[in-house]
Amino acid sequence: MLKKLPKENMGTSNLGWLESRFHFSFAEYRNPENVNFGVLRVLNDDIVHPKSGFDTHPHENMEIISYIVDGEITHKDSMGNQETLKRGEVQYLSAGNGIFHSEHNIHETKDLRLLQIWIYPPQKALPRLYGSQKFTKEQRENKLLNIVSSQKGNAPIKIYQDVEIYVSELEKDKIIDYKIEEGKQVYFALIEGTAFINGIELNDGDAMEITKEKKLEIKAIENAHFLFIEMEEQ
Template identity: 75%
Template sequence: MLKKLNKENMGTSNLGWLESRFHFSFAEYRNPANINFGVLRVLNDDIIHANGGFGTHPHENMEIISYITQGEIKHKDSMGNEEILKSGEVQYLSAGDGIYHSEYNASSTEDLKLLQIWIVPPQRGLERLYGSHRYTREQKENKLLNIVSSQEGNAQIKIHQDVNFYVSLLDENKSLDYKIQKDRQVYFVQISGTSAINGIDLNDGDAMEIVDEKNLNIQAINDSHFLFIEMKKA
């Protein structure tokens, strides 16, 4: 089953310093029929304007991935981590029994754009984790790059939950195939450009829920940047 999710039907918010598109219920966007997709609880497409950001706030029992697509983010947390991450970098945080952090646009002139993704951990009170990794453009050009996996997986970034994140920069008219294992499902996000997923077009900002499919054929209609999350079937 392929369920296309048009960006025009997603929740939105504009706080002045922050513009967001919510794939699932979050903040002021409340939809009881749209809480999660398997262990994927939050996927926010955020634009943080110059000098804006999230002040110090808590998280617990959630695994948070930030995929930065434009600009720079300044991170500081109660574990003693402090760094600036740039476009192409991936930040991960497994909050365990509790952590405080702040996230700000490091620029006074340019927008920061990122996908903020929350994954429900396999159990509560797991070890807290924090880190980041910079992936090069060459690693994801016209190929699938596994940027996040479970502890047993092969990605540079490893979290507790049994998930895999993949990204790609796919040139116009190029295609990729991905085999979906039995009892697994996929959430697909078109970051920019247009792709055809098993023949169904997704434009920038659109998404797709993919269940009970054996294979994904991804065709770039024009230069395409996308991310998808593979997980156990709910």
């Protein structure tokens, strides 16, 4: 089953310094029919304007992945980590019983765009994790790059939950096939460009819930930059 989710139907917010599109209920966007998709609780498409950002705030019992689309993010946290990441690079944390962090765009003129992904952990109070990975464009160009997996998986970034996260930048008319594992479902987000997903057109900002399917066929109509998350059916 393929359920297209046009970006026009998603929640939005504009705080001046921050513009967001919410795939699921978050902040002032409240929709009891759209709280999560399996273990995926949050997918926010955020634009953080220059010289602004998220000041120090807490998280607990959530696994959080930030995928940088454009610009630069500067991270600081209560575990002593501090770094700046750019396009295609990934930051992750498993907050366990508590972590404080801040995320800022310290650039003078350029916007920061990122996808902020929150995933329920398999249990509470797991040991805290933090890390990042500086992937290159070549690693995801016209191929699937597995950026996140469970502890048992093969991705460079390993979290506790049983998920696989893939990204790609696919040139016009290129096709990628992906076999969906039995008993799994997929949440697909088209970040930039236009593509057919199993014959259904998605444009930049659109998403799709994919259940009871055996494979994905992704065909770029224009150059297409996308991310998808495979997880247990629920």
